[in-house]
Amino acid sequence: MSDNSRPLRVAIVGAGPAGIYAADALMKSDTAKDRGVSIDLFERMPAPFGLIRYGVAPDHPRIKGIITALHKVLDKPQVRLLGNVDYGTDITLADLKKHYDAVIFSTGATDDRSLDIPGIDLEGSYGAAQFVAWYDGHPDFPRTWPLDAEKVAVIGVGNVALDVARVLAKTGDELLPTEIPDNVYQGLKANKAVEVHVFGRRGPAQAKFTPLELKELDHSPNIEVIVNPEDIEYDEGSAVARRGSKITDQVATIIENYAIREPKQGAIHKLFLHFFESPVEILGENGKVVGLRTERTELDGTGNVKPTGKFTDWEVGAVYRAVGYLSDNLPEIPFDAQAGVIPNEAGRVFDEGEQLIGIYTTGWIKRGPVGLIGHTKGDANETVDCILKDMEAGKLNEPAEPGEDAVVELLESKNIPYTTWDGWYRLDEHERALGAAEGRERIKVVEREDMLAASEPHKVARPSA
Ligand SMILES: Cc1cc2nc3c(=O)[nH]c(=O)nc-3n(C[C@H](O)[C@H](O)[C@H](O)COP(=O)(O)OP(=O)(O)OC[C@H]3O[C@@H](n4cnc5c(N)ncnc54)[C@H](O)[C@@H]3O)c2cc1C
Numbered sequence: 454m455s456d457n458s459r460p461l462r463v464a465i466v467g468a469g470p471a472g473i474y475a476a477d478a479l480m481k482s483d484t485a486k487d488r489g490v491s492i493d494l495f496e497r498m499p500a501p502f503g504l505i506r507y508g509v510a511p512d513h514p515r516i517k518g519i520i521t522a523l524h525k526v527l528d529k530p531q532v533r534l535l536g537n538v539d540y541g542t543d544i545t546l547a548d549l550k551k552h553y554d555a556v557i558f559s560t561g562a563t564d565d566r567s568l569d570i571p572g573i574d575l576e577g578s579y580g581a582a583q584f585v586a587w588y589d590g591h592p593d594f595p596r597t598w599p600l601d602a603e604k605v606a607v608i609g610v611g612n613v614a615l616d617v618a619r620v621l622a623k624t625g626d627e628l629l630p631t632e633i634p635d636n637v638y639q640g641l642k643a644n645k646a647v648e649v650h651v652f653g654r655r656g657p658a659q660a661k662f663t664p665l666e667l668k669e670l671d672h673s674p675n676i677e678v679i680v681n682p683e684d685i686e687y688d689e690g691s692a693v694a695r696r697g698s699k700i701t702d703q704v705a706t707i708i709e710n711y712a713i714r715e716p717k718q719g720a721i722h723k724l725f726l727h728f729f730e731s732p733v734e735i736l737g738e739n740g741k742v743v744g745l746r747t748e749r750t751e752l753d754g755t756g757n758v759k760p761t762g763k764f765t766d767w768e769v770g771a772v773y774r775a776v777g778y779l780s781d782n783l784p785e786i787p788f789d790a791q792a793g794v795i796p797n798e799a800g801r802v803f804d805e806g807e808q809l810i811g812i813y814t815t816g817w818i819k820r821g822p823v824g825l826i827g828h829t830k831g832d833a834n835e836t837v838d839c840i841l842k843d844m845e846a847g848k849l850n851e852p853a854e855p856g857e858d859a860v861v862e863l864l865e866s867k868n869i870p871y872t873t874w875d876g877w878y879r880l881d882e883h884e885r886a887l888g889a890a891e892g893r894e895r896i897k898v899v900e901r902e903d904m905l906a907a908s909e910p911h912k913v914a915r916p917s918a
Pocket residue numbers: 466467468469470471472495496497498501502503504505508509510513516538539540541559560561562563585613616778815816817818823824825826827829
């Protein structure tokens with residue numbers, strides 16, 4: 454039975470939007486008023502905010518601005534950020550069970566889903582997640598990116614494909630006013646791509662784009678969006694989908710408009726949106742990508758497609774697959790590899806049909822890597838509801854050492870240079886100062902050591918003897 458005479462102690466692993474919204478929901482609950490809550494937010498990066506910092510495209514400052522709203526949550530005294538702490542390396546499940554009534558895993562997704570076609574491992578074949586991490590200045594990815602192909606293919610017609618295609622088709626100078634670090638600006642400035650070809654295996658009514666992002670492609674004076682009118686095809690399934698969703702209908706209409714309009718004058722880069730082309734092989738010579746083979750598909754009446762046996766070879770020097778993200782399997786936590794999620798019911802974690810007492814999940818690792826930042830709020834509310842109901846039912850973990858100091862002492866005993874919320878303010882100020890010196894809002898710090906130095910971690914590991 455959880456000890457009601459002290460605040461409810463909750464650990465949240467992963468300080469992306471899902472984890473932060475879970476902290477918010479806990480602090481807004483009646484339990485917070487009646488008994489009090491005390492939350493520790495563990496994050497493997499020195500800075501919080503997950504994919505808002507390391508996924509959202511740099512030319513989307515309005516979305517990056519959601520960080521300002523999340524500040525209000527992390528400013529609250531009931532929540533502590535413990536950054537630069539990796540679950541599985543720096544802290545274990547046994548550690549968490551020793552100190553908390555409940556643990557929420559909100560570790561999101563960082564990898565690319567695989568695409569099992571011949572040639573996928575050729576030099577010049579990349580996962581979108583890797584490229585995104587590079588241009589968003591993630592410290593754990595290489596500093597340089599080969600951008601020497603004049604023609605590039607992007608597989609997939611979701612918003613990540615749009616981000617990747619747009620960043621490849623814009624000029625480095627267009628992206629300079631954003632927060633991109635210098636190595637990324639230099640890389641993009643040297644980018645040789647003049648044609649970007651985006652491939653959807655189904656039709657315009659099956660594209661996963663959102664209307665705003667699709668229209669935005671056209672805002673760049675350097676990008677001409679081109680759609681072949683022959684790719685505008687619908688069947689009964691498509692008509693039903695368009696009638697059932699305003700977004701689907703708007704997306705299809707925008708694609709139709711791209712197909713019929715006059716050529717855009719002055720745009721130096723062409724961005725082709727191809728539909729009904731399913732990737733079957735990445736073509737290589739001497740180990741390097743030289744093309745992409747697709748098979749033409751056609752609608753089968755239900756909105757799905759069937760192959761036609763007609764193949765096209767597209768001459769491209771690089772292929773990016775943007776076919777979805779994939780979550781990591783966390784140590785000691787069950788994982789459904791097929792669905793790429795922690796098996797759960799409404800956020801309660803289950804292992805082979807049995808609820809794991811005190812263990813919960815939320816966000817992309819709870820329901821798979823789809824949906825916008827705002828959707829993680831609903832996830833978090835549902836998960837927190839379960840925790841509070843389980844608390845009422847006396848079904849939480851019983852920690853041996855629930856005191857707030859104990860976990861900090863543990864991190865210090867392990868010499869982990871953990872960052873704090875104050876540290877984020879210092880890093881934030883430092884990045885803004887770097888930007889101000891060049892008339893920009895912010896320049897992102899990339900190197901982990903530099904992030905740590907600016908954050909002034911609570912304890913710096915002693916150099917080994
Ligand atoms: C490229 C890209 C662009 C996007 N752009 C937009 C957009 O413009 N607008 C929009 O609304 N949505 C956008 N999204 C979707 C949005 O990013 C997600 O809906 C949201 O980030 C999911 O939140 P999350 O907290 O579940 O996961 P994440 O944001 O991935 O957060 C998970 C956190 O857990 C941490 N973590 C992982 N493993 C560990 C560990 N072992 N120990 C400690 N910490 C760990 C990670 O470092 C990360 O900080 C985009 C997604 C992608 C992939």
